[in-house]
Amino acid sequence: MAAIATGSVVAVIGSGAMGSGIAQIAAAAGHTVRLFDTRAEAALKAIADIGAVYAKLVEKGKMSAADADAARARLHAASGLAEMADAALVVEAIVENLDAKRALFADLEAIVGESAILATNTSSISVTAIAARLRHPQRLVGMHFFNPVPLMALVEVISGVASDPAVAATVFDTAAAWGKNPVHAKSTPGFIVNRVARPFYAEGLRLLNEQAADPATIDAVMREGGGFRMGPFELMDLIGHDVNYSVTQSVFNAYYNDPRYTPSVLQQELLNAGFLGRKSGRGFFRYGEGAANPGPRSEAPQPRPDYVGYSIEPGQSDAITSALCQRLEAHGLKVARRKSAEGHQHNEAPAFHCNGAAVYFTDGRTATARARDNRHADTIVFDLVLDYGKAARIALARADQCRPEAFDAVVGIFQAAGFAVTRVDDVPGLAVMRTVAMLANEAADAVNQGVCSAAAADTAMQKGVNYPRGPLAWADAVGIGHIVTVLENMAAAYGEDRYRVSPLLRRKQAAGARFHA
Structure with missing residues (x-):
């Protein structure tokens, strides 16, 4: 199949932010666009606003004046649905209500030609359910754009269940022709992005609920360590807690109360208080003139260590601790490598050593549990970061038995290597690691259940919510076996089905395979 022909008519129903955005890109791609809204003045205003956007693009050199004029001339406000009769593609962008969408498509089906494609921009409603009452449900698919x-x-x-694969292929190719990155997905609750993204918020909320750190500090760890554009709390404030909580509740209900999607009592309390985020002036943070918010907490400067030991089993290779070794050495720290059994009380490797402390990459156990397992009181664990050569911040946790002076010496190691160091309370999986493990787990389950491909899952999360790396590509980078271990240890620590391991992750681990070659 191929994209609908350039110059063919695209009808857009609804002139809000989503509808006007769709109209803007369709007209710029060369289509005659008929924009309809039940409020005629709204469609006219939307077209005027799109014209102003084109003018700004011309000023910035991102669009020629001729192209802007031509695109603007292709935009037309429709006075009624009857004007959509010759549309090759109709995209619905009205209120998120099943009955309203069904009624609209029933009306459209009686107007448009037999070859016309019907598409819904729904972000949460079953495409199967929307199409179910049509005479020709096979020609309706979801075409879910993201704002802006x-x-x-x-x-x-x-x-949806009845969608014709050829229709989906045409819509896919059309989106690509419009300059987008389309992905195929099956109609299941949350589709790809709204499903796979749930752990990003849920694990942040759980960290806060367990008093691992405050919101500003967790956000900083996720941004400056994990490489995410925003931390979970500032992002929830931006989205609006009413919207974010509603999506979580919807996915939770749709999956029959699967504990993996359990909403947070903390977020419910914000709703109860009317603290919706930026839109109300207060959420996890305060907004507006004169608003002051605390910054992230970092450990006080500690002396540069004279010595760092690094233990590794013969023949063992570990990409993460090796990358950290390289950073330490690049900052002038002497790292003495040796076999792990030489004079140390721990039975795990690889590990760093300084002032009697043993320092490990988190595997989902608490530092306290690792101290017990290794019979080494001064145990400290460090978090995952996106790039151990460049990350600005890293999170550490210490065992309850650990001596403060041993912890301070380890803080000095990371500070000497250029990290801002954040201490979080000793929770399983720390911050970035537990979040990435759960994102990868959710993405793997989506692939395992036929919702999308591994490539589509990663593309969706990078292009839809600006993740620094696709969750499955991240699992490949960390090691699928390590992701499984983290999830297993978290499940053991919490005793909850929430952290059950996706069968696909286990199969990949058993086969020694990756998601991406």
């Missing part, structure tokens, strides 16, 4: 449409690259092309 002109800037966000992702389009989820959603196939």
